[in-house]
Amino acid sequence: SQKIEQNSEALNIQEGKTATLTCNYTNYSPAYLQWYRQDPGRGPVFLLLIRENEKEKRKERLKVTFDTTLKQSLFHITASQPADSATYLCASSGGRRALTFGSGTRLQVQP
Amino acid sequence: NAGVTQTPKFQVLKTGQSMTLQCAQDMNHEYMSWYRQDPGMGLRLIHYSVGAGITDQGEVPNGYNVSRSTTEDFPLRLLSAAPSQTSVYFCASSPTGQGYEQYFGPGTRLTVT
Numbered sequence: 701s702q703k704i705e706q707n708s709e710a711l712n713i714q715e716g717k718t719a720t721l722t723c724n725y726t727n728y729s730p731a732y733l734q735w736y737r738q739d740p741g742r743g744p745v746f747l748l749l750i751r752e753n754e755k756e757k758r759k760e761r762l763k764v765t766f767d768t769t770l771k772q773s774l775f776h777i778t779a780s781q782p783a784d785s786a787t788y789l790c791a792s793s794g795g796r797r798a799l800t801f802g803s804g805t806r807l808q809v810q811p
Numbered sequence: 812n813a814g815v816t817q818t819p820k821f822q823v824l825k826t827g828q829s830m831t832l833q834c835a836q837d838m839n840h841e842y843m844s845w846y847r848q849d850p851g852m853g854l855r856l857i858h859y860s861v862g863a864g865i866t867d868q869g870e871v872p873n874g875y876n877v878s879r880s881t882t883e884d885f886p887l888r889l890l891s892a893a894p895s896q897t898s899v900y901f902c903a904s905s906p907t908g909q910g911y912e913q914y915f916g917p918g919t920r921l922t923v924t
Contacts, residue, residue: 801854
């Protein structure tokens with residue numbers, strides 16, 4: 701069955717560094733991947749979408765890549781700030797005309 | 812625009828009770844969906860709707876019912892609550908479906924004792 705996986709271990713980095721989060725998928729080829737941010741006690745908030753024919757997408761300090769050979773998407777936050785601390789969710793097109801979500805990676809940016 | 816709203820924010824039920832989680836959106840989105848989020852498991856799709864009068868099952872539909880009589884509202888009914896349904900429930904909407912960003916509500920935290 702199709703699976704989308706994110707590193708369940710929290711990522712701790714220093715302020716100002718680049719955070720890189722990984723999303724891997726298996727047993728299918730999604731037409732696109734989406735990234736969301738979720739703060740404690742709140743619903744996810746959409747950040748970026750990248751389609752299979754796009755290698756890279758940027759939005760301000762955010763960058764997403766999509767490697768269909770490695771079956772992987774990388775999500776980068778440059779010049780990270782403590783306010784970037786949150787859980788980041790990867791989601792892809794899946795069956796049943798709905799998104800399939802990964803379990804998320806918690807990012808902690810230390811001042 | 813209020814976006815996607817959910818009520819209640821918190822709810823405690825006893826096993827066997829029924830209740831309805833409310834979801835409404837004011838963005839005229841055709842697509843609406845319900846997810847549950849459990850620790851370490853990510854968001855799992857319960858039911859979704861591609862328009863008024865059209866609903867379909869997601870990954871974990873058992874124990875839940877939905878209906879979509881209007882574009883704005885998409886209530887989720889728990890027929891006979893079980894402890895396994897303790898979770899945080901999120902409603903989401905989007906203009907046309909999975910190819911576009913999903914707008915999520917603030918969630919309902921449900922505890923079944």
